[in-house]
Amino acid sequence: MCDSNQKIINLKCEVTDLVYNKFSTNDETLDPIIQNYLKWEKIQSNREHIIALVRRRDIVTLKKMLLNRLEIIGGVIKGDMIPGYNGMNDLVVIQTGQGLLKYLENVDKANLREFGIVIGYDARNNSKRYAELIATIFVVENYPVKMFCKEIITPFVSFTVTKYDCVAGIMISGGVCPKNVNGIKIFSSNGCQVTPLMESEIQKFILENLEPQQHCWDTEILEYADLALFSDPYEEILESYIKLVNNIIIKEYRVIASKSPIKFVFTALHGVAYDIFKQVVNNLCVKIEPVPTEIEPDPKFPLIKSPNPENPLVLNKAKNLAQKSKLRYVIGADPDGCRTIFSKLRIDNITWRTFDPNELGALFGWWVLDQYKKKKEKKVDLKNVYMIASCVSSKILRTMAEIEKFNFVETLPGFGWIANEAYDLKQEGKEVIFCFDDDYGYMFTDELLDRDGIIASVQIMTIVSFLNSQQQSIGDKLDEIYTQYGFHINIGSYFTAQSYEVIEKIFDEIRHHQQDNVQDKLEKSCNCAFGHYENPNQIIYPQSVGHGKFCIDYIRDVSVGYDNSQPDRKSTFAIQPDMQMITFLFINGINATLRMNPKEAKLRYCAELIVKKRSMSISNGRRLVSEVIHRIICDFINPTKNGLSLRKY
Incomplete structure (x- = not known):
């Protein structure tokens, strides 16, 4: 009780200081921003941090934290979880949520009222809190929110947007960044990451709606919200997602994979992918052995300094387990289930070959085209079929397209560009069967317009199983592809x-x-x-x-x-x-x-x-x-x- 009274006294003192401008740096640009920040910020530790900097006259740090604001870049607002406008924290999340709501009201208020938005989050510190803050902003204004009840992979948000015709999707995730980073990824009504034009518009509405509404901090509102306004789509989306994966892989190859003796070691890199991945592979009857110390979500990432598939060290625990268990194949998904990485034990039983993103792109290109031809059974006309890659990825798909007579489109780097191009082609009646970027991001269906590490992992397992049934290694198959299309x-x-x-x-x-x-x-x-x-x-x-x-x-x-x-x-x-x-x-x-x-x-x-x-x-x-x-x-x-x-x- 005494502590509570002391906090009230401290807050009153700070308010008095604000009134009499005692928190002043004598910087005409900085001081008004400090005053607003201290007026709006409700997290006491964040307030105290800024006040301490003011009292020390640390102008350089204050300007860095308050004059620079996180911006939407590549469909994501991302930063260290620190106080100020240049970090991810409750106040910045609220300001982002308010700006996004005003933007959506401006572009499509009727559908926002009818279909609402979807929100997901990963297992990082504060992710669920940030998701609840944004959900509260929309629910209080009587806009429907579908928010997942547990941590999910990022592709679920894109999938939910298109399945339920949501006006937008929001995923709270730090992706492959270090543990102190978090972010807000924004999807538009087509299930793709927002475009640069949308980013600038949303940013404009954020800047016009910086002052938090009083209700924004009260996330307890969600506990009493009507189901029509606040619901959990997890079970329906999981069921639909498993069916989607089944439909992507033809029955012949699913059967081969289910009967294969090959077992794969899997690591989730302390992220959220394992629970969903386990249910998908169980449905396919594919055998996996998880890395027990890395399958549970852990925001501290205790065993991995950098949970990025581009870092070869992320598979060390999985490789050790594989060799101990006399297994030859290792697969990993990044912390939010967007990307995949694959490594195979060489014939010397000591060294490993980790396939780079372009090599996997070549294998997937061959594999998807092979399945597409088998699905059609009769003579295949590829004039309406497309594959997409970014301009910094390997040109292997372009070469395949020239020889196989399907269509290839190149985009700027980033999956937002790729997915939006796929969407536009789909609207024109085209079939987009595969896309990839050079950062281990792969997309296998235009029903889910985002990169997906779980589907990519399942495709790898199916490829290996099929090739094994043909007495061929995946390395030999890659050489065969390059021999046919050029190295x-x-x-x-x-x-x-x-x-x-x-x-x-x-x-x-x-x-x-x-x-x-x-x-x-x-x-x-x-x-x-x-x-x-x-x-x-x-x-x-x-x-x-x-x-x-x-x-x-x-x-x-x-x-x-x-x-x-x-x-x-x-x-x-x-x-x-x-x-x-x-x-x-x-x-x-x-x-x-x-x-x-x-x-x-x-x-x-x-x-x-x-x-x-x-x-x-x-x-x-x-x-x-x-x-x-x-x-x-x-x-x-x-x-x-x-x-x-x-x-x-």
């Missing part, structure tokens, strides 16, 4: 910078490149060398790398909308001023891309060369790609000069 040699990684401004400067220097005196070494066919892009900013792209050794034929720069492979020199992709991305096509056939996502302090690079065995050996092809990458890094990126560090794994 797609792909190399990529990323550098980390101190800030994204450093990387923006690197791209600016590329656009105003000071070419060495190599004019005489360059051939006239080098379009970039003798046809500079004319514009007021005097952009002059590089002509080559390695002092003229590797000549650049074409350049595409989506940040300014330039592409000199097109007749009008305009990129077929929409201009993305906030996304730094330049692609170089070299005369030797290598396609290389440098890119940085908005507000991200990572410079990603990738390069690919398609090699036919008769034209060049695979080893020589790898050496050539490696040398071009090395020259690009030296000529354009200059890690030492710019203080960049290479990815550690």
